[in-house]
Amino acid sequence: xxxxxxxxxxxxxxxxxxxxxxxxxxxxxxxxxxxxxxxxxxxxxxxxxxxxxxxxxxxxxxxxxxxxxxxxxxxxxxxxxxxxxxxxxxxxxxxxxxxxxxxxxxxxxxxxxxxxxxxxxxxxxxxxxxxxxxxxxxxxxxxxxxxxxxxxxxxxxxxx
Amino acid sequence: xxxxxxxxxxxxxxxxxxxxxxxxxxxxxxxxxxxxxxxxxxxxxxxxxxxxxxxxxxxxxxxxxxxxxxxxxxxxxxxxxxxxxxxxxxxxxxxxxxxxxxxxxxxxxxxxxxxxxxxxxxxxxxxxxxxxxxxxxxxxxxxxxxxxxxxxxxxxxxxxxxxxxxxxxxxxxxxxxxxxxxxxxxxxxxxxxxxxxxxxxxxxxxxxxxxxxxxxxxxxxxxxxxxxxxxxxxxxxxxxxxxxxxxxxxxxxxxxxxxxxxxxxxxxxxxxxxxxxxxxxxxxxxxxxxxxxxxxxxxxxxxxxxxxxxxxxxxxxxxxxxxxxxxxxxxxxxxxxxxxxxxxxxxxxxxxxxxxxxxxxxxxxxxxxxxxxxxxxxxxxxxxxxxxxxxxxxxxxxxxxxxxxxxxxxxxxxxxxxxxxxxxxxx
Numbered sequence: 069x070x071x072x073x074x075x076x077x078x079x080x081x082x083x084x085x086x087x088x089x090x091x092x093x094x095x096x097x098x099x100x101x102x103x104x105x106x107x108x109x110x111x112x113x114x115x116x117x118x119x120x121x122x123x124x125x126x127x128x129x130x131x132x133x134x135x136x137x138x139x140x141x142x143x144x145x146x147x148x149x150x151x152x153x154x155x156x157x158x159x160x161x162x163x164x165x166x167x168x169x170x171x172x173x174x175x176x177x178x179x180x181x182x183x184x185x186x187x188x189x190x191x192x193x194x195x196x197x198x199x200x201x202x203x204x205x206x207x208x209x210x211x212x213x214x215x216x217x218x219x220x221x222x223x224x225x226x227x228x
Numbered sequence: 229x230x231x232x233x234x235x236x237x238x239x240x241x242x243x244x245x246x247x248x249x250x251x252x253x254x255x256x257x258x259x260x261x262x263x264x265x266x267x268x269x270x271x272x273x274x275x276x277x278x279x280x281x282x283x284x285x286x287x288x289x290x291x292x293x294x295x296x297x298x299x300x301x302x303x304x305x306x307x308x309x310x311x312x313x314x315x316x317x318x319x320x321x322x323x324x325x326x327x328x329x330x331x332x333x334x335x336x337x338x339x340x341x342x343x344x345x346x347x348x349x350x351x352x353x354x355x356x357x358x359x360x361x362x363x364x365x366x367x368x369x370x371x372x373x374x375x376x377x378x379x380x381x382x383x384x385x386x387x388x389x390x391x392x393x394x395x396x397x398x399x400x401x402x403x404x405x406x407x408x409x410x411x412x413x414x415x416x417x418x419x420x421x422x423x424x425x426x427x428x429x430x431x432x433x434x435x436x437x438x439x440x441x442x443x444x445x446x447x448x449x450x451x452x453x454x455x456x457x458x459x460x461x462x463x464x465x466x467x468x469x470x471x472x473x474x475x476x477x478x479x480x481x482x483x484x485x486x487x488x489x490x491x492x493x494x495x496x497x498x499x500x501x502x503x504x505x506x507x508x509x510x511x512x513x514x515x516x517x518x519x520x521x522x523x524x525x526x527x528x529x530x531x532x533x534x535x536x537x538x539x540x541x542x543x544x545x546x547x548x549x550x551x552x553x554x555x556x557x558x559x560x561x562x563x564x565x566x567x568x569x570x571x572x573x574x575x576x577x578x579x580x581x582x583x584x585x586x587x588x589x590x591x592x593x594x595x596x597x598x599x600x601x602x603x604x605x606x607x608x609x610x611x612x613x614x615x616x617x618x619x620x621x622x623x624x625x626x627x628x629x630x631x632x633x634x635x636x637x638x639x640x641x642x643x644x645x646x647x648x649x650x651x652x653x654x655x
Contacts, residue, residue, distance in 0.1 A: 086393070088307075088350075088433055091415035095398055099357075126415070133417040133575075135399030136357050152319040153518060154476040156565050157557050190401065190569055191319045192358050195476035195551070196483045205360045 071115050076104050080120060094122055094130050098137055106146070107138040135190070143185040145223050148202040149211070151188045154195035162213040163199055164188060170220055173227035183224035234462050236450045236470045237443060238486045240331045247365055249372040252333040259333075259378055261452035262340045266386035269452075274345040278448065280456035282468040287313055287404070287441030288517065288547045290467075290535050293448075299428035300346040300436045309437040310343045310351040311413065312445055314366070315397055317356055317404035318517035319569060320549030323472035324442035326484040328355075328362035331446065332369035336392065338445035340383065341452060343390045346438050351392045353442075354409055357399050367394050401573035405621045406439035407431075408575065419575045420621035441547075443472055463489035467534040471545075477552030478505045493531040497552065508554035512638070516546025518566050519626030521633030522553070543633070560645035563634045564592045570627035581624035584615040588631060595646050605642045609635040 070077060079100045083093040097116065101108050108131055117124040131137040147167060151160050167186050175182040194200045197209025201219075208219055217226060239256035240246040252258030265274055279294030300308060312335060316324040327335060339351050353370075355363050370392055373379045381389045395413055402408040403418040410432050412418040431437025447469060451459050460468045467489040473496060476482040480502030487496060493513075497503065504510065513523045515531075521543040523531070531537060538545045553562065571585035588611055594600030612628035612635075619625075635642065 087415075089415070092395075092413060094415040095412065096396065099396060099398070129417055130398075130415065133400065134397075137398060151565065152569060153514070153551055153562060153565055154320060154482075156562065157477055157551075157553065190399075190572055191317065193316055193322050193325055193356060195320055195322055195474065195549075198476060198482075202358070207361065 070119075071109075071111050072101075073104065076100060080116075084120060090121060091123075091126060094127055095134075097122065098127070098130065102137065106142040107140060109139075135187075144183045145185070145203050147184055147186045148189040148192065149186060150190075150192040150194075150198070150200045152191040152195075155192075155199040158198045159212050160199040163201075163211055163216055166213045166216040167220070170216065170227065174224070177227055184220065233487055234470055235486055236459075236462070237327060237334065237446045237472060238330050238484075239334070239450075246330050247328075247332050247369065249333055249369070249376060252331065252337075256331070256334070257453055258449075259337055259376075261449035262337050262378070263384055264452055265341050265344055266384045266388055271345050271347065274341060274452070277456050278345070278451055281447075281451045281459040282456075282466070283444065283447055283451060283459070284467060284535065285441055286443035286447070286471065286547065288318065288544075290545065293440065293444055296428065296440070297342065297346050297438060299426065300438060301429060302347070304436060307350060307435050308346060308348040309432045309435060310339060310346060310348040311406075311409065311432065311437060311439045312339055312351065312353040312442055313404065313406060313409055313439050314353050314355040314359075314442045315404040315409060316359075316442070316547070317401040318519065318547050318549055319566075320474060320476060320514060320517045320551045321547040322474045322476075323484045323548055325359055325362050326472065326474075327442055327446055328359070328365050332366050333373065334446045334449055335366075335442055336369055336373050336379070338448035339392060340378070340390050341448050342438065342440060342445055344388055346436070348436075348438070349389050349391065351390065352395050352413060353392070354395045354397060354403070354413060356397045356403070363394065363396060370394060400575075401569075402575045402621070402623060405623065408621065409439060410437065417575070419577050420623075422620055464532075464534050464536065466536050467545075471533065471548050473500075473533060473548045473550050475501045475550040475552065478508050478554045478556070479503065479552060480505060487533070489534040490537075491533045493528055493533055493550075496533060496550065501552075504552065504554060508556065510552065511555045511557060512553040512559065514549070514551040514553065514630075516544045517549035518551075518569060519622075519629060520544045520546050520549075521629050522637065524637055558645065559634060559638050559641050560595060563631070563642070564596055566630055566634075567592050567627065570623065574623060574627075578619035578624065580615045580618040581627070584611055584624060585627050587611050588627065595642065598646055600646060602643060602646060605635060605639055605646065 083096045116122040192200045201211045245251045283293040284290040400418045403412045405420050407421040408418040427437040463469045471489050485500040510525045567588045571589040574581045574585045576582045612631040615624045615628040
């Protein structure tokens, strides 16, 4: 039995023939896997190697090089908060501290099952909306410290 | 206000369905330039027109676009490629993102014309992963163009074929460097390649490849429609045309504005961007992205937004990323943010960059927690001086240049921060 769903298999196969070389499919294939699973597991890398001819070393070097790919389980909502210059000038650090507190409180209640993870991200390219964060693929602008509770409560209940 | 300024790129801005094919065709003469080109212009004529226009690359380096195209060998058989660099990774830059939001079809049309000029039948738009929404706009534009018969085989009955696909990056600053981007498109780590050979001779999969920035390509249809001479009415002698500036900071209206090159900085700040937020004053300016040396308020006097004026002040226009630093900011903190960014993004191939950015980051950590000795401020400059011009790509220089400018122009504030924390804290 495949570790991939039928729809994911179809996507992977379409990427393998879409570009000039099979190797160019590595990034799109990994994006597709993460869209469904959130991260890329060792088992999945082996499946790509044996069944789809994507060399495991080449796949792993891509996973470890790029910030977006994760080789460990991720939480339901991955927060990426921009910490670059403009976001920093407009209050990113205070908001990041607030998110950390929030996650800590939730984790104290729920343990490893907490809904959020936080990554202080190098740059999100939306400085006119600074400070900016992503929750999974959704971009949230002007995410200042005073708005963090209301932003996060849209995804999961606030800590008690 | 907006109508007084020429619009070459953002022609559909603010119109209903601004990024649709219909709006581009009906309101911005969309896809007339490509018909003109494929209807009877030779490749050489297209390249010559763009050369005459003096169009310079809008991604940061400012290299002449027509000249770059002319480096593709003419008599070579086999595939050639055109890549749109939509990675837009320089901190402070968000203008290509805005083009995708407002007028993606002009990029597509520019690509067809550029592809014809260099003899490429396949193109890619490479966009950073963080631009999820904008990727969907580009994919929609590509689909609309295919459905209308503007992409694919035998375009406009000319016999010229051009296929265009989109490719999504995965979070790496270095993929904005053209050979790093090519490595990434090949499914590899985004590590830059040694030049020469330049991509025009040996690029994607070892084939002749031209990589152009999104804004650069979006200029091309307008130049073909209106001619090089009309293009040169705007801007300066050496920097013709308009430029999109991404201006951000504690401003009333941060955003993307299209103005002629040579536009006064004071107007960009006070008219377009609505001035600084109440009670804030200008402390320093980053005129062209995180890798540009910063300017003092005195150096901003009479500053115009063009390649030459920036070079005169030993900084650069870069990608047009204007970051306004106000009086509440701590330059020590901002320097730390800058260095940490480059240390994170160094791809690790070249020792001066991999080690240099790390050393700078360590020294900076000592300044931030005030454990460093006073001479360590100057040591930042010594390390930075040894990072320039020694590596495969410009990332090392991109880190070293701003570091040297902070130390040269604001060492007093860095020393004060180290001594007592009187350098101010951002709020």
